[in-house]
Amino acid sequence: MALQIACTTDDLGPEEAKLVELVGAAGTVPVAVVRDADGEFHAISDVCSHGAVSLSDGEVEGCLVECWLHGSQFDLRTGRPLQLPAIKPVPVYPVSVEDGNVLVDVDATVAVAS
Template sequence: MTAQLACQTGDLAPEEAMLVELADTNGTTVPVAVARDSDGTWHALSDICSHGQVSLSDGEVEGCLLECWLHGSQFDLRTGNPVQLPATRPVPVYPVTVDGDRVLVDVDEPLAVAS
């Protein structure tokens, strides 16, 4: 499968996140946190916190970090790596393409994440 429409560019301001659900090539629903960092750059990562199994998109975006609302773990939007405990495992990061006013995400080709 290729990149899919996740949202429109007007849907999020810088330092905001939202949940979108996309289907992978197997038809499995993949929850994705689509976010804009403080510079307005678009990012997509797994919406499920690797520590608390809760929705990351419900958390706060600060700079280039997304903070889990439950226990305060922070994840780098660019790499998916945790930078604040209690999370110790990264979350998958997905490629994002902005095409006009459309934000596209490819859940079938996660970017490599360091652990």
């Protein structure tokens, strides 16, 4: 696991998102680091699977992020789309919080039970 610092915990308030670009084995990866309504941190691909636009520019509500272009909503825990028009999930990356830093591993994805 190659965790790297994406931001600090102070960079995001509840229901806020931030675009960060991290370097992984396959190159630069755009990641939306999101703090949900409960204060938990999540990291998902910043690219909407439907419209190829930035998810970090969308609205965060609870544990969902909504794509600003067409309104698709994605579960921050699973990456699954919960609102059309998106039908493909987006990758979700492992997150750890240590000493006020939000760490993300873009070389791994979170396995989600079906």
